[in-house]
Amino acid sequence: MLKKLLIANRGEIAVRVIRTARALGYRTVAVYSEADANALHVEQADEAVCIGPAQVAASYLNADAILDAAKQTGADCIHPGYGFLSENAGFAKAIKQAGLTFVGPPENAIELMGSKRHSKIAMQKAGVPVVPGYEGPVKGNKATDDELITAAKDIGYPLMLKASAGGGGRGMRLVESDSELADNIKRARSEAKQAFGDDELILEKAVIEPRHVEIQVFADRHGNAVYLGERDCSVQRRHQKVVEEAPSPFVTPELRKAMGEAAVKAALACGYEGAGTVEFLVDKDRNFYFLEMNTRLQVEHPVTELITGQDLVAWQLMVAEGQALPLTQDEIQLNGHAIEVRLYAEDPASGFTPQTGTLHQFTPAEGEGLRFDTGVRSGDVVSPHYDPMLAKVIAWGENRDQARRRLIRALEDTTVFGVTTNRHFLSRIIADDTFGAGEATTAFLQQAFKNDPSLSPQPLTIRELALSACAFSLNNSGQEGWSNAPATVIPMKLQVDDETLELLVRRNGHTLTVSYSDEQHELQLQTQEPGLLCIIDKGVRQQCQYHRDGDSLYLQACGRSWSVRDITHQPAAGAQGKGSGRVQASMDGAIIDVLVKAGDTVQQGQTLVILEAMKMEHPVKADRDGTISQVLASAGDQVKRSQLLVEITAHEKAGA
Known part of the structure; x- marks a missing residue:
């Protein structure tokens, strides 16, 4: 009888495994990196052991540290979750050699199925239908670039180039012509090496729209x-x-x-x-x-x-x-x-770029037939070190x-304030x-x-501006509601993304009227609770959730969420906008390739740097035409969000 389970993972899967293990009477042990010291899975386990710094190679991929944690706490079995070491045959074998039980398949099955190449060969022998393709030489080492290029001509296009190890779409490319293959092989090998430590590739005939x-x-x-x-x-x-x-x-x-x-x-x-x-x-x-x-x-x-x-x-x-x-x-x-x-912390309007920051509020919806598996709660920080x-x-x-x-209702009623999702x-x-x-x-x-325009941020309606002004006015009034407040007229400046909106806010008792441009909207305040407004809008009673963080305000009403900043009392300040030539990191991460050097001529949209973050490669592109004046990053560098990577000088105009 097994008694104590160590979960060699983090986040929602660790929380989910702990839930069942505790229900079955197991004692549970969490492992965590220094970045996860206050994580939900750490809180919910009976015991927890720190296994290293934030970097996954030194913590969640550190098999020795995980086995030491099991020994230290007396755990007799280990559940790997998914990702990290879950499909690592060496880890499964080491657990067995340590006299512990691995909650997973035998290491030989993991090893066989961990290779797309060898698993396809095995499935063909077992009579399971497989996609036609090229798995490399029948005997010997993995396929070379030249062998892949030769095999592609026999298979025909379009075809899929795939990393033999791992999954999640990393190291995978759709190739539609011979001219694209060599560069895609290079990129797929690089991504596979970064993600799995193995750059072996195979080819498969593309099944169109399967x-x-x-x-x-x-x-x-x-x-x-x-x-x-x-x-x-x-x-x-x-x-x-x-x-x-x-x-x-x-x-x-x-x-x-x-x-x-x-x-x-x-x-x-x-x-x-x-x-x-x-x-x-x-x-x-x-x-x-x-x-x-x-x-x-x-x-x-x-x-x-x-x-x-x-x-x-x-x-x-x-x-x-x-x-x-x-x-x-x-x-x-x-x-x-x-x-x-x-549900990801990512921005669909910016190419689904992963987002980092504090979850000021995270409240999953409740209702019949709903289930939320999560590893975060309000106050947690979405870091750049792990999947978002x-x-x-x-x-x-x-x-x-x-x-x-x-x-649909669950998504609309879930509140996430602090990061874009x-x-x-x-x-x-x-x-x-x-x-x-x-x-x-x-x-x-x-x-x-x-190219769906609805993925881009939609302009705020006059009603949403009125709700924003209402929440700011309540917080600034220093009073419980407005019932005793004298009638006032307040100019207000709100920043929405990169745009500044100038409003005129009239407040009279429970009534607030907001004017912007040639539009006007009136609201009546019914009740106010911390983080919640109840208002009457054209005879309809509605609620608006909000959270204030300094000058920033996060709001949600009728299934739509948005954020604004109150810059009424801030002096105007110049800022580098799009097309400035100052190309910055879009998130924390590691530079894995720099494709330009000082003096190169580039065009807007051209990829300059490849940034790896949250297990994915992200191209950093030129924001205007011009000449590279300086490159401030090198392959291998760890960079912070908004860190300057490349500067571009605009081309001189003819006759200047």
């Missing part, structure tokens, strides 16, 4: 293996999943059975134990092809839990203790529909439309007609949201 459907499998030590339905993960951006749902609106009962049996065959072929996910591409004719097997619990496992009524972490712990699976295939039933989205996911938001319904409605972007996806019809493929986001 569905990405995965099967949840489970196996025990007694030869039993089952599948628990499928998850549709077709809605992706840059090959990373954005929306996951179960069951798939595209999969028929016959296809579910065929894919499920193929997934079980794949698991048995590699001597699997525990939770695993077999991922397939499905074309428009419902032909399916093996992509890879993830030898861990998936980020999107909650949708499977909600439609099966099973706790997959509990199943993992049963298997780790040597118990048989709790259900046979015939006993597994699917009920209703579940949809999950990943704030929560997984999951909605269950008796049918798909009910799940969609609940999820993708909340409204996610809500728009779920409400989209193509998604609603169940017709979204992997090309859906690129087709439906490419």
Whole structure:
């Protein structure tokens, strides 16, 4: 009998594993980096051990430190979560050698399925259909650049260039012509090396506009293996999943059975134990092809839990203790529909750039059929060191439309003040007609949201300006409401993004009238509580949540959120705007490549520097045409957000 579980991970997955482990009577141990000392998973565990500094290589990827923490606390089993060391065969082996139980599959299965190259070869032998491609030489080392280029001519375009190790879309490129291949090989190798420490690549024939459907499998030590339905993960951006749902609106009962049996065959072929996910591409004719097997619990496992009524972490712990699976295939039933989205601190209007900062307020919505898996709470800091996911938001319904409605409402009613998020972007996806019809493929986001103006910040309405002025006026009045305040007229300057708006605010008792440009709007204040206004707007009673941080104000009303700054009493100050030639880091991170040097001529939009942050590469581009006057960054540098990287001098005008 296992008694004490160490979770070798952080964030929402650590919190989620702790929840089930505690319910089953296990004592729990958290590990944390110095940056996570006050994290939610640390607070919720029975014990916690610091394993190193913020950098993942020195903490969450430090197997020796994690094993020392297990020894120090007397933990007898280790759950890896997902990411970090979860699919590291060496880590699983080291746990076993230390006399502890690894809550995951055998190391030989992890090693086999951790290589896209070797796993595809194994699946072909097992009779599982695979995407045609090139996995490298039959014997010997990984494929060279020249071998990949030669093989590509035989496969034909378009094709997918993929890192053999890892996942999450890193080291993956769609290549549509021979002229693009060499540069994409270079970039894919670099990204794969940064992400996984392994730059091996394979080629696959591109399946155009497929569905990405995965099967949840489970196996025990007694030869039993089952599948628990499928998850549709077709809605992706840059090959990373954005929306996951179960069951798939595209999969028929016959296809579910065929894919499920193929997934079980794949698991048995590699001597699997525990939770695993077999991922397939499905074309428009419902032909399916093996992509890879993830030898861990998936980020999107909650949708499977909600439609099966099973706790997959509990199943993992049963298997780790040597118990048989709790259900046979015939006993597994699917009920209703579940949809999950990943709420990120990122800015869709700026190329989905990850955001950092303090969560002044984080309040998940509540309601029937809703589930939030999160590792953060109000007051936490979103740091540049880790993935910027704030929560997984999951909605269950008796049918798909009910799940969609609940999820949209959950996103609109969730309050996040302090960082920009993708909340409204996610809500728009779920409400989209193509998604609603169940017709979204992997090309859906690129087709439906490419250059979509609605992703850019929308101008504030006069009503939203009035609500902003109302909240500022209440905080500045020093009184409980305005009932005793004399009638006043107040000029006010609000900064919204880079724009300054000049308002005239008239206050008379409970009534506030705001004028801006040629518009005017009137509100009546009903009640005020800390962080909450109740107002009457044209006869309709409504609420507005807000949080003030100095001169900054964050607000949310009717499913829309925005922020403003009160600069009424601030002196005007010049600032470098777009096109200044002062190219700065968009976030904290590491410089992995500098593509220009002093004296080079560049054009607006040209990539100057490659910045790596939050496990992704981000191009830093020229904001105007000109000549590079100086380069202030080198490959390997750690840089801060807004740090100056490159300066561009504008071209001299003819005749000047």
